[in-house]
Structures are given as C-alpha cells and as structure tokens.
Amino acid sequence: MSDEKAGINEVHRRDFLKAGLVFGAGAAGLAAGYAAVPDAFARAVFAAKKDGITNDRVLVMIQLAGGNDGLRTVVPLQDPKLHDFRPRLAAPSVAQALPLSNDFGLNANLKGVKSLWDKGRVAIVQGVGYPNPVFSHFESIRIWETGDPTRRSINGWLGRLMATQYDTLGHPLTGCACGATDVPGALRDLQATLTVVQNGKTFGFQGGSDIENAVTALYKGTPGIYGALFDTAISTAKDTIATLKTAADKYQPAAAYSDNAKLVYSSKNQLAAALQLAAELIVTGTGVKLLHVTLGGFDTHYTELNRHDDLLGYFDQAVSAFYSDLDAHGLADKVLVATWSEFGRRPKENASGGTDHGAASPLLLIGNPVKGGFYGAAPRLDDLDATGNLKYKVDFRSVYQEILSAHLGADAKAVLGDTFEQIPFIAAPVSVGA
Amino acid sequence: MAVETEATRPVSRRRRGVSRREVLGVALAGGAGVAAIRLLGIGSPPAPSAAPATGKTDWISPLGGESARVSQLLRRVTFGAAPDELDRALSDGYAKTVQRLLETPPAVPPALAGADQAAKGNAIRAQSLQKWWIDWMLATPTPFAEALTLFWHGHFTSDYRKVGLQTPWIYWQNLTWRQHALGDLKSFLLAVTSDPAMLRYLDLGNSTGQNPNENYSRELMELFTMGPGHFTEDDVRASAKALAGWREPQPGTDGKVGIFDPRRAFKGGPLAFLGTTGKFDTEAVINAILAQPATAPFIVQRLLTRLAMNNPAPAYVNRLADGFRRSKYSLKQLLRDILTSTEFNAPPTYRSLVKSPVEFMVHALKAVKAPELSQLAVQGGGGMGQNLFDVPDVGGWPMNEAWISSNTVVSRVNFVTGVLNGLKSVPPSGKAPAQHLESVVSPATAQLLNGASDDRERWFIVLASPEFQLK
Incomplete structure (x- = not known):
C-alpha cells in the first residue's frame, strides 16, 4: 500500500470489544447522590464502531498556553494607536517586524514562519475569538477545547471527532498528546482511546515484559468509577509501547530539533521534543491523525518585551524543524499545523511592562495544505469593547470547521453542532467522509 | 473458608478501639454480580472464588467497620500510614485519631540547607527544595499538616520558575502556608x-x-x-x-x-x-x-474534592459552608466538621478519589519503610504530572481522573519498580493488603496476590495495583 510506504497507514475497522473494559457503575454509588461523575465514567465503554475516516490527513494543534499576545505576533505596522496604548511594548516590535503587507508584519523572531509565508504555506486568520469573551484562563481554555462558548460541553472537539468519526479501537495512536502527562481537554472524550506520551524515548515499563505482563493482568476488570479509565490507560500504554518500539528504528529526524532555548517561564517548555515525537509518529506510519502539543509561558503580565519574543523564537525554531522534517520525508502535504490560545492580550500595557488578559487574536495555520494569506479581519484599535479589549471578527469555530471538513474530511457540523462562516484557508479540500 | 458479609459482620459501636484481629481477619465476600472481593488471609492459599469478570462492579465498601474508617482517614489526610502509625490509630479509634490530628500543632520542618545563602549568589536548587519537602513528609510526626500544606500549595499556588530560586521566597512560602493550614x-x-x-x-x-x-x-x-x-x-x-x-x-x-x-x-x-x-x-x-456567599462553598468544595470525595452533594457542601462562616472561617473547625461528618465515611465515597502523585509516592515509601529512597519520589513526579513547587499553571494541579493517562500509569508503575529495586530487602508483605488496601481488591489483584511467590512480588502488586492509586 503506497500510503504505508509513505508512512501513514490507513485505518482499518476492527470490531471487537476489549474484554474486561465494560462495567456498570455500582448501584450504591449512583443511588446516594454521587451519580454525576460515576455516570460519566460509566459511559467509558468500548462500543463497536462504524467505519471511520480513512484518509491520510494529519492535524497538529499547538496550544500557546496562557494567552498569546496577538498584537506582538502579527504586528499592526501603521496604527498610531498601538503606540498610545503601549508606550514601552509597541515601538520595538513595530520597528523590527518582518513585513507581510503594508499593514502587518510578523514578530521579528518568526523568521521560519516568514519564509514559509513567502512560499504560500502560512494562513493567518485575524481577529479570532467568540461572543462575550471570558477573561479567565481556565474558562476560556474550556471554551476553546470544547468548542462551546456556553460552557455546557465536557468533551473536547477533537475528542468528539475521534469518538464519532475515527475508529480508535485497536488504534491507540489515532489521537496523541505529545510531551504531556495528562489528557488535553481538546482530545478528551471517554468514548475514545487516546495516548499521552511525555517522552517517546523513555516511554515504557522499567523491567520489561515481565513487569508489563504483570501490570496487564493487574489492570483488568478494575471496579469503581475510575476502573475503566485505569484499565484503558494501561492497555493503551501497552499498545503504544509496542508501536513506539518498532517506530524508533524506522525514523531518523531530517531536521535539527533543539530544546536548548533556556525557557524557564513554564514547565511546558519542551515543544521541539514534542514535535519531534509527533514527526516520528507520522513518519513511521503509526496511524496517528490528531496530535496535540503545548507550549506554556504566554501569560505575559510582566516584562513582556523579551519574554514573549523568546517564546515566539522558540516556537518558530520548533515548527520550522518539524516542517523541514516532514518535508524531507515527503509528508508535508498531509500535515496541517494550527495554533490556538485561550485569548489575546489587552491592547493597553500595564505597570509591569506586560499586558493583562484580552480577547481576539490571530491564529496561524501552517503547512502545505493551506492556501497562504490573510483571512478574517484585524480588530480595530480605535473600536474596543467596554473592557478595553479587541472585538473579534471571526468565530473560532469557523477555523475548526475548515480544519474538520476541508482538511480532515470530517463531518464538521456533527462535531460543532452548528455551521459557521466559511474561512477557506485549505487549498484543496478533501471530500467529507473520505 | 469463612464468608462474612457486610450484613453479618458484627460491628460494635460501643467499643472505642479496633482490635488487630478485626483488621487482619478480613473475609471473602463475593456477592452475586460483585467483582470486588475481600481477601481472606493473604499468605494462606485462599483461591478466590470465580467472581464475574464484568458486570456490576464497584468496590465493596468496608466502611461499616471502624478499622477501615481509620485506615481511610489516614490515607486521605496523612499520605497513608506506616504500620506503626496505623496500629496507634487503630488502638485509639476514629474519634480520638481525628482529635489528635486536629489538635497536635504542626511540627516545624528542619531548615532547608543553604536557603539563607540564596540571595548571595548561591541559588537554591529546585531538586534540593523538592527533596527537602518529600523528606519531611516522610519523617514528620504530623503528616496531617504536610497533607494540608500540599493542598494549599496547589491552591494558593506559586512556582519556582517565575518566583526564582535566587531568594528563599518560594521556600518561605511553604513555611508560611504550613503555619496557616489550621488557622x-x-x-x-x-x-x-x-x-x-x-x-x-x-x-x-x-x-x-x-x-x-x-x-x-x-x-x-x-x-x-x-x-x-x-x-x-x-x-x-x-x-x-x-x-x-x-x-x-x-x-x-x-x-x-x-x-x-x-x-x-x-x-x-x-x-x-x-x-x-x-x-x-x-x-x-x-x-x-x-462576605460573599460564594466563598465558603468554594473552599469547602475544593477541600472535599481533594481530601474526601469526588462529587459532594450540594446540601452537604452548603451545610459545611454555613459552619465555616459561623466559625469565622476557622479551617480547623471546617476540617473537624468534614472528618466527623457521616458523609466523609459514607460507603459511596470509598475509593472515589485518585491519589495525587506525591500522595502515592509518599504512601508507597512509608509502606515499605524506605525514606532513604526519597530521591526517587523527587524524580518520579514529572512523568506522573506533579513536581513540587512547579505547578503546570496558576490553577494548580488537576485532580482525580485527570491524574490518569497512559503516561502517568506507566510512570506510577515504574516508580514502584524503582523503589523495590532500590531495597536490598523488603519488609514482610503478608499484612500489606490489609494495611494498605483494607483487603478490598479486584479479582485480578486477588489472583495475582495469591499467586505471588515472595514478598517482593507481593509488594509490587500491592503498590502498583489500581487499588493503591485510590484514596
């Protein structure tokens, strides 16, 4: 199969129930008013699945955690208001920006992104947000993760996608969080299996197969509200370890990934290693479709001037290496990189040389699948909302919709629950359900 | 084989203490459609009966017995118990143990070596700071204070990355939080x-x-x-x-x-x-x-979901919140109200929380009496998602189901392997399932325990088991 040779295999349907993973919540627990969470867990059963999406497109979501300052990422070059709001922050970023047009330039440290822009490989969607912006990190993260500004949903938008439109049975690497220890909210859905690998090189049981066998026997039919989660985590880990073992021999990185950026701002600072693991999973044909990585440290309430630039420089190096690596392996046409962040930052700077929580900000979509250029509309600095924040121009679910339907060939409405304005940044949409 | 059920087991309400026999003489109770069983006499060959592998499966709560309530108390709020701590609490009984936890002033940890030099060009090492606290969690005579300090460290949180280690400030914060934990x-x-x-x-x-x-x-x-x-x-x-x-x-x-x-x-x-x-x-x-009505329930909810149960009923939260306000926000009174409430020991709350990585690692090291291996707990937390003084973000650490992923379960098992490999000899394991798991285990765990060939293997099963990850 040519796709397998190219490194991405097709997903095949396997209809089976993993023994021991089905359970009902204890009746006593449910009767005594402790029902809500146990009931959610009780649904963590492996239902037999219909045929899933079988195309070979891959999505990599990069979370810029903390709230990325859009005005220092895609810099307005001509707006005098920016200098009024930001006496310390505006001048250097405007002077050093890498011009993309008469009006906008990229942060000076996004040199690799700029060179991809010049090749038509970068789409910038300006002014992305949602109605009635929320300025809490955690509330807004949840909104972005679930795709639900009403904050009623629990499952992540990619989790829902996996659970309903991919066949994750026996394919633990359909969705993978790289460089993390916990399941990112965007990928969360109790009906889907999901792998989390912090470090692909060390992932495995110390003590080898004896330990692995003992633990596999130990985590079977575990009772209680966490039982299925534990058992699934162990069986997923075991499958993933086996896959990684064969993958490691087949992969040689074709680009220099470096995490020597000395970023001390956040514990989530191994973006390059996480993207290298993502590349390994893609290149070696593990069947991976949906990847999530996180770079922390964007909550720049203070001394933003160099910190934010350093973060973007590090992001730029890691993403450039990832793109080059995939390109050298002949896979760049299949993979879309998309950034997201819970919000942008306040136009007006604060006493600490930083910026407080804001609203709308631009998203970057990077890779051969995109049709390069500007989309959406930049929010106006002379038309702020009552909280002094930028007004959004594009609902973030419009971006999700294009990713889902045009890039992944998924039923976007089934995932998002509605249809949104089309933002056609994918160059050659795949057909839905392909 | 003696078969004892919840209904037939005698529970004396008049007896204050709990006998050793009650702890160890646990019995197999495999009810119909119930997969969680109690073990009889680990060490003797009990051969668990064939409980159904799937179906209605929740843990059989042992909380009708005072020994299990004491054991659960120590697991939830003192990082579990070493055998001598458990013996003392069992002999005191539940009420007296709660009283002792609340009324014993927190022991003061030894000074972190070199902390006063931090501002003179000798920055504190993050690992030294982390090890200092883990060592104290293992050594302290008042582990309740450490469990509370850990709770507040995740609540009023700060991390060494932003605060820096060129001052003792992050270390001082830990000392300050401990002083206020029962204030x-x-x-x-x-x-x-x-x-x-x-x-x-x-x-x-x-x-x-x-x-x-x-x-x-x-x-x-x-x-x-x-x-x-x-x-x-x-x-x-x-x-x-x-x-x-x-x-x-x-x-x-x-x-x-x-x-x-x-x-x-x-x-x-x-x-x-x-x-x-x-x-x-x-x-x-x-x-x-x-003065806001939201404040007391918020703190109550936060404490309960970390130390007591995963999904407390609103009426219970509100009742505790009322008492908290009436006591002028006394944390000691709130904790007393929580620990002495019937809800705290209600059967549905049994094993409804997942131990945080630090709780898991400290309990494991206490169980095998290996404080000298605390460095493993310093290094082991990263893969499980919890490094002390290094929260993922200002929201602190997640809890319960968020601690469970393919990465974290492998890291937890590897920690157990590392600890057991680090011990020249391991303590006797015969009482471990009773002391640390209340002998309430899944059929899979029971089978492995019964088939274990030696203490080392049995300790591995106990500490790596899903049962031990829960509190």
Missing part, C-alpha cells in the same frame, strides 16, 4: 496577598494604582476564594486598584512579607467592588470577598 481563612488570605513569592508570581509586587496589573486581583477571586461566575470584570479592575501598592521585600534581607508603599497605591477616590462603593484597601478587599 483562619482571613489571616491566611492576608498572608497570601503580602507573601513575597506570591507578590512576584501573580505580579502584585509591581502593580500600581495608576496602572494596575490585574493578575493577582483576578486569581484571588477566581481561583483562591470565590470561583468563576461570582464577580465581574469591573470587580477585577476595582480590586486591582485597591490592592495596588505592595512591593517585594529587598532580596537578601530577611523580610518575609511584602512592603506596602502608599505612594504606589490607588488615589482616585471611591471604588465599586462586589456591590459596595467606598474606600478599599487590602483588608477591605478580603473582607468583602469573605
């Missing part, structure tokens, strides 16, 4: 607001009334006291102004609290905050927050 919430909040590490972590130390930094103001309400949805953006702005004026103490001095500089404070007249208009300083902001 009153108002004093605690005043200490949090002027804590040097917090002044840096949430930027209040470089905010001004003229151009306020909102970071601390927002998180004080959203994450520390009231929760989202109970304040407006205008409240965030107003309290940012009202709180401005604090600055960090001079590094290198032994100033353990921030300095309030009136020149940096807000001078613009009355502020409207949480429904009242007037002049607000730091104490007035905190008083206004404590």
